[in-house]
Amino acid sequence: MRVLVIGGGQNAEHEVSLASAAAVAESLRGGHEVIEVTISREGVWTMSGRADAGTPALSLAGILPVLAEIDVVFPAVHGALGEDGALAALCALAGVRVVGSGPRAGAIGMDKWATKLVAQAAGLRVARGRVVDASQIGDVEFSGAWRDVDGPVVVKPVSAGSSYGVGLVREPEELAIALHEAARFDRRILVEEVVRGREIDVAVIREAGGVRWAAPPLEIEAEGLFDTATKYDGTARFTVPAALTADEHAALTRAALTMFDALGCAGVARMDFFLTDEGPILNEVNTMPGLTAASQVPRMFAAAGVSYVDLVDRLVRAAEVPGR
Template sequence: MTTKVLVIGGGQNVEHEVSLASAAAVAAALRMSDHVVTCVTIDRDGIWRTDGGPSAATPAESIARALPLLADADVVFPAVHGALGEDGALAALCALAGVRVVGSGLRAGAIGMDKWATKLVADAVGLRTAKGRVVAADEIGDVEFDSPVVVKPVSSGSSHGVALVRTEADLLPALRAAARLDQRILVEEVVRGREIDVAVLRESGGIRWAAPPLEIHTAGPFDTATKYDGTARFTVPAALSSDEQAGLRRSALAMFDALGCAGLARMDFFLTADGPVLNEVNTMPGLTAASQAPRMFAAAGVSYPDLIARMVRGAGRG
């Protein structure tokens, strides 16, 4: 049976280009099987643009013109990372329209995007996170330096605005950089450990399972530049003991369930001598074939086109 899928890419945030790449890859994979694919791109200014469609003057007008595409779709695939996409905004629109959507709903997307709220959920289910505090953007001048810390926006992706601060002189510039992306800034202790990612997929029948973990190898912090300049190296499956793998899998599934995630989500951990420490959650991670989550499922024997098709089959109503 043919399934009509509306793929949405782009977005109004710093992950715009990454989202374009994910959307293009998803659309190409779906066109390889029994899917009829229509694409919409959200420009940086919020204008929704369809291939060959008339231009609109405002975001509201462009959304109105795109609504017939939404209504005609069997499933919407919102391959938009970051704010006004991954944070549940598009899932909420689909829920209001009564259209099935790939991935997590509004609540899981919103909480997963908020790194501070994610910590609270993790603590409630017994998962360790780095100790930290939230600072308002207008109070960054009052933050004191007492040891190396990690500074990051509370709600942003692809490590934009994230900095490892080793000296007092670097603290205020790092806080200012994070404040340009969010009015709330997270200041965390530095966790030393191996960087391990675990991807979880919820299938159409409701069964969810974790792919083999992936380890990230870098010479320094896994920051925005390192993520996309090709210098990072990935090992999948990661070289782990059976106990380490089991602990990471339990932690990833526990967080997936606690947030109420659907579709595909990636949980990022530091593996320390005392066990896993949750770093953050991605409810719509990078989705090119070379991205971390598809690499993990490839290691489990699930090809990229098959993974994307499974995500479409598992789509729910937000």
């Protein structure tokens, strides 16, 4: 098949997306014809062999004819204007098959507050918290930053990935600093209670034909908060399969599949949990997770006997036109 791989994007995860796109493109070259497109931080679309159009609108117009010539779009763009369903919506309008979730699942999954509401409606446990608008930062007091939660809190942008803007607040004087940092990435800020538990990720894939299944869970072992620096500086340890009892494994898998279905995900999605003595607590959902061979999702599927090349190929073959 002719596959258009899109990387980059207009958000803080630009470099991470470039790495995912490069790995995906290289993997697909063994069995497919690959065309690569990059979206700059300013929103300009570029493709090898084509002159730069100069503006986001003109550059996108120049790429549109390519959509009529390819079989599948692989949007390896994490974060806003990519993972949030924007690129899936473009493919839906063009009637082109796309790897991953459609616009609705992408938009809800990117919004951590909306994800929590869906999870609760589906019967899953989530951390207590509230949303603060950037305009309210000066009015938020440490004692009133959350509902009946004692102790430290986690502050994070409602819609951002790779833990950008995430901070742990232990003292009153730290709250405003953390809120302002989160506001750099989204005007809506989530303030949550700190959950004590093991950090366990579960990846779910929906294969061609509609069958979906969960890979062996992965445990993240890090000192302190698993923030952006810890994610990419090599200090975190990933253990897969995670050491779990049969009941813990079943509970996590059941919760991951429940959330995958509740959002209407497609392709692959990563569900992040805290495993507590009372069971799993959903942290967040990634509908276009990191996809280098060293990323968490490929590691989980490797533990199930699915190689990186096979995983990427399966995602391409399972691609559908969103909404159909």
